[in-house]
Amino acid sequence: MSGSVIRASGWAVDNEDQYLAVSPSGEAVYLYQTSNKFNKEEDNIVKLHEKADFENIQCINYSGLTPGRTAVGQLDGRCLLFDIRSPENKSFVLKPLQSRSCNSVSFNERGLIAMGYDRGRQDHSIHVWDIGSLHRGDYGGKTAKIFNCINNESISSLSFCPTEPRNFVAGSYKLLREFDIRSNQPVYQIATRCTLNITVNPFSPFMFASNSEDGSLAIWDRRKLTESFQINSTYQSSSVSSEGPALLFSKLLSDYQRRTNGSPYRFSSVQTAEIGALFDGGYVRRWKIGYVPPLEHELAQYEHMVKANKVENPTFVPKVPKPSGSMFISKVHDTKTKYERVISFDYAPSKDAEYGIDLVCMRQSGSIYRMKVIDSQNSLTFNSFNDITFCGPDGVCSKIVNGGFGEGPHIVDQKTGNLTIRDDSGNFEEDNDHMGNKRASDTGEKKDIDIFVGDSDSACPIYESLLVNDICSTIRKRATKGYGVNANVNMEILDSMNTYETQLHLKNAWKWIDISYNLISAGKMHYADFDFGYLGVLGIWNMNKDFMNFNRYSGFDNITEKDVTSAARGIVERRARECSLLAKPVIGFTGKNHKEVQRRLAMYVIGWDFGVRELEDKYSNLIRDGNYERAAGWAIFHGDIDRAIRILSDSNNENYKIMSTAIAAYTAFKDTNVNNTWKDRCRQLASDLADPYLRIIFAYIADGNWWDVLDETALPLRERLGVALRFLPDSELDVYLNRLADTVIERGDIEGILLTGITMKGINLLQSFVDRTSDIQSACLIASFASPKYFVDKRVDMWVESYRILLNSWSLFSARAKFDIARTKLSKRMNEPAKAVPRQLYLECM
Structure with missing residues (x-):
């Protein structure tokens, strides 16, 4: 196609790769070659040969068997076969009976060339020629054209199969088919719109890709297609297979290639399992494809089934295909092109590039340039100390944090064994001792390598300013200071730390827990066999709902809403006897009040019923x-x-x-x-x-x-x-409490625990709080006051286990043990002994 560049695999000369390029006008073909002896990027690819005087080139391909052999298909239907290394030589011209566009051309390893044409009335749309017969002088003879097929259909793309040189895959409007030149019947055919730009994976010849007009990209496995077609033909008498692609990207490709007539995608000819595509003429997106093999027991079951059936019937064909693996996208890299308005690209191997590849790009003007690929690191991970480690082509780099402050990064270069460190100027220092585990700060003169933020008088390292508000650092500092289930101690710790955006709200939450814990410890939230601990304002206002479902009644008799209300009234009356005279009446409005008990008890639990x-x-x-x-x-x-x-x-x-x-x-x-x-x-x-x-x-x-x-x-x-x-009034208060509860839960406002209580709604609030702040420490400590005492929730168990893992990772084993003990004590229900932790280690004499 016009405006494209492709790497000619197998044409390398002295380890220098060669590339074929078609001018954007479609009138000339060029041969370029890399030149690694030049250091400048502008000079590292040069034009060797040029052949012009073409008309509207629609497709181009090359022979990997014979370097220099090139074929182009034109809009008038002519396919010109020539040696680009000897452009002065005459071209062979192959053309159909009727003049129509030649849309695709492909070579195989046995000297055959296949061409796909637009629809013709009295001619086939696929022609296969023997190039050897053409060179022997049988140009246009019967022995030169050895195969043709498909009438009344336009062929958009075709490609020979490397593993079976007699076979080729062809795409028409809605069908994808594979043919064997020894038969006019297809090996398989699939109904799909992805029939354009058929390209075989150079590292996995059973895999090929194709795309559709809407930009969808499909990757196919010929083995699965053949097997599925055989099953359909045997049991369903269907001529079309229902097998889908191994991997499908819906509307993935940009329409930029359709506007510029460039190539939509490329399989990497340098790295395995990689495919790339050009977007908006400004960057190349590269997808790394992973593979998950089938389960061994599924394969064993399938093979056992086939073997058992073939004993009785040697011609047995399974009704289901053999279990196969699945493909997935493991990594995605975006590489910005050096210049804009790129219309085509291909991969180039490079010994000096970080990732082992360069890109050869064609701009809209027709100019060709080679550029290095600059990507992010391959992998990145943090640990609980906020140490960061990432790896890439240069090796592994770790940033170690000590006491909340960072040290200089060190890079272990796995390629050379050298330790390198980059200073602010972008230069590298090398440690000639080749000690891969030595820190950069230990090498000679210490360099100021940290990036600073702020003005010159108050500048501080950027990592220090980040760690101040990092939740992982905050959790560790609080844990070392004794942050646990003692609410008073927690409030003192929060007062000593000014690094958390929700510090005041968190302190207010612990203030309410302190009030509630003191009331429960004094037995003031128990009445008879009823436990009203940690219900919160909303839980008390709606206390008749689901009271039995949360282990708050320890009796054996069936209870009613009247019993619950009577128990709440008992607590309120007991409080009234303790406080003989309230400062102001509880009810401050005129009108009916049907929930006076709930009001008085709710004000009691938030500490608002002052004498x-x-x-x-x-x-x-x-x-x-x-x-x-x-x-x-x-x-x-x-x-x-x-x-x-x-x-x-x-x-x-x-x-x-x-x-x-x-x-x-x-x-x-x-x-x-x-x-x-x-x-x-x-x-x-x-x-x-x-x-x-x-x-x-x-x-x-x-x-x-x-x-x-x-x-x-x-x-x-x-x-x-x-x-x-x-x-x-009752009606307005009901609306207000429910609306406020929804608001605090949605925002993750931890102070809202006063309203929701440590109930199921309270756990929803804590989940929203964790989602917003990642503070699992406060969430699991607060939740432990009610779970598993009153109810069990998987989210609480996850927070608790995550917090325990964090404490262990910091070697804060004493803090973790105290947390476990405190959580066990808090889980003790009214008049019930605490459950012993089950034995975790057994010794047996043999």
Whole structure:
């Protein structure tokens, strides 16, 4: 075809490869040869010969048996056979009876040439000639044309089969067929659209590829096609095989080749099991094909079945094909071309190239150049210490991290045994001692090889800045500091580390677990045979649903929803006796309340049912720490506007004093629904102020709507839940809790564990949290408080096992043992002894 370049395998001269090229205009054929004696890429491929005066070349091929022998097919149907190494010699011209396009030409190892033509009325579409008869002077004679077949069909592509020189594969519009020149009947035929550009794999002659007009690429196995066709012919009397390709890429190839008339793909003639294709004239994508052999027991069963049947019937043909392996794509490499507007390429072997190959490319202008292939490394892996190791053609390179800081990379060159290190200038230093395991930092003068980030005054190595926020490093640091199931210790550890984006939310989650654990340890979440531990707000609000399914009842009698509610009421009444006077009524709205028990218990488990003295202590602590705005916000949350005014007016901040004066006007305007200047100014302040507590204070006093408080996402979730439980009616609270649960689960907000509890919804939240942060440490520690005590989930088991493997990989065996012990203790149910770990080692005397 015009505008293409192909490697002429078998034509090499003095280890220099030769390439055939057709000009983009389709009027000339060139012979190029590589020249490795030149160092410049511009000079390492040179043009040797040229033959011109062709007309609209449609296809080109060469004879691997006879170097120099070339054939081109033209649009007028003529196939010209000539020696490109002697372009002055006359060409043999082979043409059909009717003038029509010659679409494909192929040589075999026995001096035959096959041509595929467009459809003709009174002539076959495939002609096979004996080149030897042509050279003996029988040009056009009966002995020269030895085979022809297929009427009334256009042949788009054909190729001889290297393993069977008399056979060739041909593709028409919708059929792919293999012929033996000794018979006009096909060896097999398959219905497929992939009939264009049939190309045999040079390293596996049983495999060939073809593509379709929509860019789909199929790789076929002739052995499977032949076997399948025989089975169909024997048992189904079908002339068309139903066997599919060994590997199919749907609409893979770019349409760039159709626009430029270039070659769509190439089998690598340098590396085995590789195929490449050109995309957009700017890069070559190369696929490495892997192979999985069939299972041995399947092969044994098949062979046993065939052998047993042939004993009774020697002509037995199996109804099923022999088990075969499967192909898959193991690697994909994208190689950017040196110049743009490339219309064709082929592979070139190279001793100096990193991957052993170069590419020979043709540009749209017709120029040919050779380029090196520059790819990424073959394999890359991290370990739990964040050491990175990657391998490629130069060997293995490892980046070792010690104490969170990296050392210089060292490269073990497997080809030469040298240790090499690249500095910032791109040069290499070599260690002449040929010690493959020696570090680069040990060689003579130490080089500054790390890449730095930041300005000149505060620059730090890029690996150091990355490791600061790396979750694997964070988990290891926390584990060495004692991060475990003790919530108070965990909060102290989190306070000492400022490297995690969700640090505050994680601390709030551990705060709730600390509250819940203390309540459970004191027996305050048990009543009779009922256990309400770690249910969370949503679990308590819907506690009548599936209560029996999660091992929360240890009795033997059947229970009802009334029994569960009665047990919850018992816990609430016990709490009321402990706290004789609450700071404010639990219910802060007027109307019917059908779930007062659930509200009171939910506020209890999140620590929001303060007594008068407890709330005063909270105010005092906040004021002592200078958190006047938060103290005032808490007063608003408990419906105490006057206390909020006093807290702000008692501060030393003049702005707070002025704000307290503005808030004091609330009593004058709270009962009017008419907008006025005061309400407008409060709304303006609610949107302008930076502090979230001041924002919600002015938002609430302006409209008296608690949804303004609940929509303030900057507030801790515990405080928003406390407001919702106190002030929202049942119907609104139900909507709010379910909507908020869906939101925190979707976002993986770990603070949402207060809402979901450590329940099945809580595990969904933890899964989303792990997906977002990869923090399996916090996930498995939090989940261990309820699983397997109340329920078992495979995801928790996976996190636990992954965390144990991590701890072992860091040699933190003491931390892993403490984790195992703590998890066993947490799994102990009410009035049930802990289960002993089964014996893991047995000794037997022989």
